Amino acid sequence: MWPKRRKENSPSPAVMAAGVGPIIRAMGYSDINECWRLDQRCFSDGEAYDKETFRYLLSHGNSVCYKVVTEAGEMVAFVVGMIEGDGNGHVVALGVRPEDRRRGHGRRLMWSIERGFYERGVRTVRLEVRTSNDTAQKLYFDLGYKIIRRMQRYYTSGDDGYLMIKTVG
Numbered sequence: 025m026w027p028k029r030r031k032e033n034s035p036s037p038a039v040m041a042a043g044v045g046p047i048i049r050a051m052g053y054s055d056i057n058e059c060w061r062l063d064q065r066c067f068s069d070g071e072a073y074d075k076e077t078f079r080y081l082l083s084h085g086n087s088v089c090y091k092v093v094t095e096a097g098e099m100v101a102f103v104v105g106m107i108e109g110d111g112n113g114h115v116v117a118l119g120v121r122p123e124d125r126r127r128g129h130g131r132r133l134m135w136s137i138e139r140g141f142y143e144r145g146v147r148t149v150r151l152e153v154r155t156s157n158d159t160a161q162k163l164y165f166d167l168g169y170k171i172i173r174r175m176q177r178y179y180t181s182g183d184d185g186y187l188m189i190k191t192v193g
């Protein structure tokens with residue numbers, strides 16, 4: 025079963041200004057530019073993806089991607105995933121605009137992608153996270169992900185990463 029919402033964070037200022045709750049939509053090829061720009065802001069440490077990579081990810085038939093938008097359609101958060109050849113779901117990128125963090129968008133997007141994966145037959149979801157990224161790890165632990173391996177020098181910066189997995193459904 026899907027996890028019950030244990031707590032609901034408050035909407036972001038941009039969303040509150042629009043007078044509505046967070047709006048989650050599927051994300052596709054037409055979102056490339058906005059998603060790429062937001063990714064650059066979220067990963068200013070040199071680990072952002074280039075536009076070519078987003079072009080590939082967002083046009084792929086096996087990708088599962090969502091965004092949080094304001095009523096005006098402005099993107100404040102995104103998640104990009106791919107159903108890999110082994111049938112597992114892979115969360116490739118998750119980012120929330122710095123000024124909109126800690127308002128539940130990351131958690132909601134992870135719920136959305138897990139559900140999206142599940143509806144397409146995925147039962148195991150995996151992701152990688154920098155060993156120094158305590159914030160993201162806290163979110164993933166909270167959602168039930170477990171570390172199964174430490175990957176030495178996984179990132180181009182030379183940082184180590186953790187491989188985390190979760191069974192969904």
Ligand SMILES: CC(C)(COP(=O)(O)OP(=O)(O)OC[C@H]1O[C@@H](n2cnc3c(N)ncnc32)[C@H](O)[C@@H]1OP(=O)(O)O)[C@@H](O)C(=O)NCCC(=O)NCCS
Pocket residue numbers: 031033066067118119120121124125126127128129130131132152153154157158159160162163164166
């Ligand atoms: C990681 C990230 C996606 C979290 O998004 P978010 O919308 O701020 O997260 P949420 O508001 O949904 O928080 C969910 C939970 O994560 C944890 N968390 C999030 N931000 C945290 C922080 N600054 N400190 C401690 N725990 C934090 C908490 O457990 C939180 O639950 P709580 O608010 O009820 O305590 C966001 O910080 C981000 O975009 N970071 C930069 C990019 C990145 O690191 N992406 C992940 C790469 S693997």
